[in-house]
Structure formats: C-alpha cells, structure tokens
Amino acid sequence: MSRPQVIIIGRPNVGKSTLFNRLVGKKLALVDDQPGVTRDRRFGEATLLGLEFTIVDTAGWEDEDPDTLPGRMRAQTEVSLQGADVALFVIDARVGLTPLDEEIARWLRGQDVPVVVVANKAEGRAGEAGMMEAYALGMGDPVALSAEHGEGMGDLFEALLPHLEDDADDDEFAPFEDETAGSEDEAEEDAPPGPLKLAIVGRPNAGKSTLINRLLGEDRLLTGPEAGITRDSIAVDWQWTNPKTDEVRDVRLIDTAGMRKKARVVEKLEKLSVADARRAVDFAEVVVLLLDATKGLEHQDLKIADLVLQEGRALIIAINKWDVAEEPSALYNGIRAALEDGLAQVRGLPVFSVSARTGKGLDAMLEAAFALREVWSRRVPTAGLNRWFDDALEANPPPAPGGKRIKLRYITQIKTRPPTFVIFGSRLDDLPESYRRYLVNGIRRELGFGSVPVRLTLRSSKNPYAPK
Incomplete structure (x- = not known):
C-alpha cells in the first residue's frame, strides 16, 4: 500500500530541511544558515511515533518573476502540492509572520489540500510572540516545535493523524530502515537485483538535471542556464522500458551537484554539495559521467572519473549536447584517446554520444x-578462477628479485560489487606493481569483467619462524 504524502512548504530559511531530516531520521537534505539552500523536491520515508508517510522537502517560496531561478523554484514547489494528502506550512516563530508568509497562506487557502501550520524555532520565550501571530492565519491551531532539537513532535503527530490515519495500516507501523544499511555478504550478493542505482555526475552545467527530466518525461528537477543549480543529491524512482524487448526495468536515478576543481570550491554550501555528490557516487551501482560536447574532455572530468573508479563503481561516459557538437567524429575519437591516456587503470570504458534535449542515445x-x-x-x-590463474603464471611467471622466487599459490574472489580478489603466496611484498597490473588486466580481459573496476589484494602466508 502506498504511503500518504506530506509536503513541507514555507519561505526560505524557516527550517523546512531541518524538519525533513528530523522526520526521516537522517541528514538527507543539505542544511545551512543561508536562505535558498534547497532547490529541488526531495522525497523521504518518514516515521513519526509509528505513523508512516512520505515527506517531501521543497524549495523556499519566493516572490520573484517566474523566469528567474527563484521563480522557477517556486513553480516546482507549486507542482509538488499535486497529489499531497496534507501540507505542513512552516513559519519562523522567532521572526513572526511576514508578508511572504501571508502570501503563501492565501495561495494555500485556494488549494484543495489540508494545511497544518507549523511554528518552527519555537523553543524558549523568543518564539512565543510568533506562535501567537500564527493564529491570525486562520488555518487552525498552529503546532509549536523545534525541528533542530526535536521538541513538539508529539503535537505534530496529533495534528497529522486525522489527515493520515485513513491511509495508515496499523499493522504495518514500524521504524523506517535505512535502505543503504547492511553488509555486502554473499547472501546479499545472491539476492535478486533491485532497482538499478544510477548516479549522474559531472561538472556544473553539463546537463545532468536536464537529462534526468528527459528520461522521466517531466520537469521533475530544476534546470536553467545558471551553473550550479542542483545542490542536494536527488534520487528519483522510475521505470524504463527497453524499446528492443519491451521489458520494464526499475531504476533509481540520482542527480548530483556539479563538481568543480577543488581550488574553486570556496563557499561552505558548495563544499557540502560536492560532499553530498561524493556520497551519491558511493551509494550508486553504475555512474554516468556526463561531459559537455561544447567543451570536450577536461582535466576535472578525468579527476571525477578517477574518483568513481576508486570507489569501485562501474563507469559510463556520456557526451551530452551532441546535437550541437562541432566536428563530432573528431570530438568522439579525441575523447576516447584522452580517456585511454588519462585512465590507465581501466581500458575500454563505454562511451555514448547523447542529447538530453532530444533524447538521442539515452536508451542505448x-x-x-x-x-x-x-x-x-x-x-x-x-575452480575456474584458479585454472585461469595457473595459465597466467605459466604464460608469464613472476620475477625472482635477487634470485629469490616469489611464490603465488592460489587466488579467490572474496566479494562482488566491485569484483574483489585475493592472491595468497609468499614474498608478495617484492612483487612488482607491473606484474600485479598484468594479473588485473588478465582478469578483466579473460574472465569477462571488461571495464569494471577490479580490486586485487595480496596476502602472504604467515612465517612461523619470523620474529614476533
């Protein structure tokens, strides 16, 4: 049964994202003192005293021209109210009612959605006056709470319950479990694969949000000519139909903030956004590095690719804006060659020419x-792994530095996602890195791992006569 949906609405900097994080039980949304941190809708699974619902964080409501970035953010917030079961209208109790709060209230009165007024930051005497002012909105009794300190959550439960209890299943009340929790043991690896966790990364303004909107067929994520619009990493569940087979596959698309050179990232908020993007890479299974065809491959792109491979994630290169690329054949071949030179640890990465504007190449x-x-x-x-291993050693035996033989005994795969192997033997500290690369390349080439990152560690047998 689908969960009821609760939307958080309010002007900038009233604590909407703090309340969102409090309800989902973890810091999913970026929080900072400056206004306008949240720009895209973020969904989370919330539990409040056994009441389960989907909570939606939205951008701060601003009175700006619709063509401006704040205006487009407000349009996203307006759309988010469609399908909602209840709206939490958050005000700042320490500031009291503002003209913008009153404008939002007038708009909410015209919508067919129940509204609960939340007077946030109400801890202490500083919030008492603002709490009293909230009654003037004429939207029922306001709920006084402190999202930061967790005060007043019981009152919020009582205010939400009449709107959500018909949708809730009392037999299914249970704490929300972190979907990323759990160890990668063999039982988990043998489980049927869930949705493909696909993260889109790249430099600012490469078209990441536009590409996801194209896949979804709707303006789900905020886009525009301004660089750095996306701040939070936003996950969207979606179903893709393979046009060749008509098979329907589940996908979790993850949009991320643009990653600039570290020296250029000076603002605290951008540092938080980049850190959030790096966590999104760690959560993903496959990562698409989106390049801008009008700018080609830059050093920063190689650094992002290297980060993805170091995290052990499968990597795809997608060259966006292909519909406006100049000399596309030369561009494609140049990027291919630069990837081979710049990412020596992985050969043959899949490269696609795509267009987020027209949809070209996205199904492939x-x-x-x-x-x-x-x-x-x-x-x-x-057994098959060690047959390959014996053949590899026979074709190219390990060196014997100083006339002393390095003995490689056997190999085993200890985990998947990414494929991780351990070689056991003696005097492995003396094994040259070039020989280790020879083995890794052989695993990729002859065991069918292709361009995915492969991890190989060496483990020496303990010498019982070695000094302790």
Whole structure:
C-alpha cells in the first residue's frame, strides 16, 4: 500500500530541511544558515511515533518573476502540492509572520489540500510572540516545535493523524530502515537485483538535471542556464522500458551537484554539495559521467572519473549536447584517446554520444548500464578462477628479485560489487606493481569483467619462524 504524502512548504530559511531530516531520521537534505539552500523536491520515508508517510522537502517560496531561478523554484514547489494528502506550512516563530508568509497562506487557502501550520524555532520565550501571530492565519491551531532539537513532535503527530490515519495500516507501523544499511555478504550478493542505482555526475552545467527530466518525461528537477543549480543529491524512482524487448526495468536515478576543481570550491554550501555528490557516487551501482560536447574532455572530468573508479563503481561516459557538437567524429575519437591516456587503470570504458534535449542515445546508455551492473556483480567459481590463474603464471611467471622466487599459490574472489580478489603466496611484498597490473588486466580481459573496476589484494602466508 502506498504511503500518504506530506509536503513541507514555507519561505526560505524557516527550517523546512531541518524538519525533513528530523522526520526521516537522517541528514538527507543539505542544511545551512543561508536562505535558498534547497532547490529541488526531495522525497523521504518518514516515521513519526509509528505513523508512516512520505515527506517531501521543497524549495523556499519566493516572490520573484517566474523566469528567474527563484521563480522557477517556486513553480516546482507549486507542482509538488499535486497529489499531497496534507501540507505542513512552516513559519519562523522567532521572526513572526511576514508578508511572504501571508502570501503563501492565501495561495494555500485556494488549494484543495489540508494545511497544518507549523511554528518552527519555537523553543524558549523568543518564539512565543510568533506562535501567537500564527493564529491570525486562520488555518487552525498552529503546532509549536523545534525541528533542530526535536521538541513538539508529539503535537505534530496529533495534528497529522486525522489527515493520515485513513491511509495508515496499523499493522504495518514500524521504524523506517535505512535502505543503504547492511553488509555486502554473499547472501546479499545472491539476492535478486533491485532497482538499478544510477548516479549522474559531472561538472556544473553539463546537463545532468536536464537529462534526468528527459528520461522521466517531466520537469521533475530544476534546470536553467545558471551553473550550479542542483545542490542536494536527488534520487528519483522510475521505470524504463527497453524499446528492443519491451521489458520494464526499475531504476533509481540520482542527480548530483556539479563538481568543480577543488581550488574553486570556496563557499561552505558548495563544499557540502560536492560532499553530498561524493556520497551519491558511493551509494550508486553504475555512474554516468556526463561531459559537455561544447567543451570536450577536461582535466576535472578525468579527476571525477578517477574518483568513481576508486570507489569501485562501474563507469559510463556520456557526451551530452551532441546535437550541437562541432566536428563530432573528431570530438568522439579525441575523447576516447584522452580517456585511454588519462585512465590507465581501466581500458575500454563505454562511451555514448547523447542529447538530453532530444533524447538521442539515452536508451542505448541505459541498456549498457544494466549490462554493466550484471558484470559488476559477477562471481567467478573458484575452480575456474584458479585454472585461469595457473595459465597466467605459466604464460608469464613472476620475477625472482635477487634470485629469490616469489611464490603465488592460489587466488579467490572474496566479494562482488566491485569484483574483489585475493592472491595468497609468499614474498608478495617484492612483487612488482607491473606484474600485479598484468594479473588485473588478465582478469578483466579473460574472465569477462571488461571495464569494471577490479580490486586485487595480496596476502602472504604467515612465517612461523619470523620474529614476533
């Protein structure tokens, strides 16, 4: 049964994202003292004293021209009210009612959605006056709470219950579990794959949000000519239909903030956004690095790609804005060559030319992403793995530095996602890095792992005669 939906609405900097984080039980939304941090809608699964619902954080409501960035943010907030069961109208109790609060209240009165007024930051005497002013809105008794300190949550429960209890299933009340929790043991690896967790990363203004909107077929994420619009990493659940087979596949699309050179990231908020994007990479299974065809491949793109591979995630390169690219053939070949030179640890990364504006190449990219996840999750039987290992050693025996033989005994795969192998032997500290690369390249080439990141560690047998 689908959960009822609760929307948080209010002007900037009244504590909407703090309340969102409090209700979902973890810091999903970025929070900062400056106004306008949230720009896209963020969904979370909330639990309040056993009452379960989907909570939606929205951008701060601003009275600006619709064509401006704040105006487009307000339009996103207006759309978010469609399908909601109840709206939480948040005001700042320490500031009291403002003209913008009254404008939002007038708009809410014209909507067919129940409204609960929340007077946030009401802790102490400083919030008493603002709490009293909230009655003037004529929207019933306001709820006084402190999202930051967790005060007043019982009163919020009582205010929400009449609007949500018909949708709630008392037998299913349970604390929300973190979907990212759990160890990557073999039982988990053998479970049927869930939705493809696909993160879109890249430099600012590469078209990441536009690409996701194109896939969804709606203006779900805020876009525009301004660089750096996206701040939070936003996850959207979606179903993709393979046009070749008509098979429907579940996808969790993750939009991220643009990653600039570290030296240029000086504002605290941008640092938080980039850190959030890095966490999104760690959560993803496959990552699409989106390039701008009008700018080509830059050093920062290689650094982002290297970060993805270091995290052990499968990587796809997508060259966006292909519909306006100049000399596309030369551009494609140049990017291919630069990737081979700049990412020596992985060869043959899949590269797609796409257009978020027209939809060109997006189905092929998604088909490759599912195939890549399958390879990324592959486990090689130990017997077959060691047959390959013996052949590799016979074809190119390890060196004997100083005339002393390095003995490699056997290999095993200890986990998947990413594929991780351990070689056991003796004197492995003396094994040259070039020989280790020879083995990793052989695993990729001959065992079918292709361009996915492969981890290989060396473990020496303990010497019982070594000094302790």
